[in-house]
């Protein structure tokens with residue numbers, strides 16, 4: 001199956017229902033290699049809610065993107081991968097556990113059909129539901145996690161276990177990621193406790209702080225990620241607060257002093273050797289984005305780069 005997006009040289013970008021990159025909206029999962037799915041829950045957000053509006057905001061700006069990726073040998077992503085936009089998982093606003101269950105069910109339907117899910121969040125708690133669904137098929141996963149925060153805290157607000165601040169501790173406890181083959185990239189900023197970074201190391205994750213990214217360089221980082229995850233299926237999760245708030249202001253929990261948009265894309269374009277079985281981009285919140293929608297545009301571009309990564313591996 002070869003399904004191409006609407007050609008923006010024939011039909012202007014502002015025409016039509018905005019699916020991701022103007023892909024067809026799937027009416028069937030048959031024959032698909034990859035699918036974009038909106039995961040519009042922000043019931044796990046400790047700070048600025050509104051990521052429930054993320055999927056459609058990212059889709060709206062994704063009409064800017066073109067199918068050929070010049071950073072990976074002019075690959076036409078959609079000639080390599082049969083892709084579609086499958087719409088959104090349903091959620092239960094205000095009910096975190098129930099929303100995670102519904103997201104897991106929707107993602108499981110894709111994974112069971114042999115499709116690589118590309119999720120658009122949603123706050124970061126949704127990734128736990130995706131990991132549950134993907135690990136059910138592929139076994140414990142290598143996690144590649146771009147974020148200015150570890151999201152490995154234990155409990156929030158009267159003992160709540162499920163939150164945008166806890167998914168990667170829960171995932172280790174549930175045995176659905178292999179921390180010894182997983183890596184967190186981009187941590188920076190002030191801490192609740194002196195142990196906020198060592199708690200990730202104690203769980204078994206490798207950690208590369210934002211400062212270390214610039215110390216070791218982007219190529220060495222990409223090589224370290226490939227070596228860390230070698231031999232295991234990879235789930236890559238990208239929190240938009242990895243990026244400096246000057247380039248991605250519209251996130252739940254902005255953290256000053258991050259990589260620029262250009263530096264972020266350079267890093268993603270150097271990734272190689274990953275056996276990608278699932279991806280997401282989370283925490284884009286258009287309520288804080290302003291009329292330029294720059295966070296949504298960058299989120300769309302991040303997801304497109306990850307699709308090109310998968311296409312280059314499958315090619």
Ligand SMILES: [Mn+2]
Nearest residue numbers: 124147151239
């Ligand atoms: Mn996060």
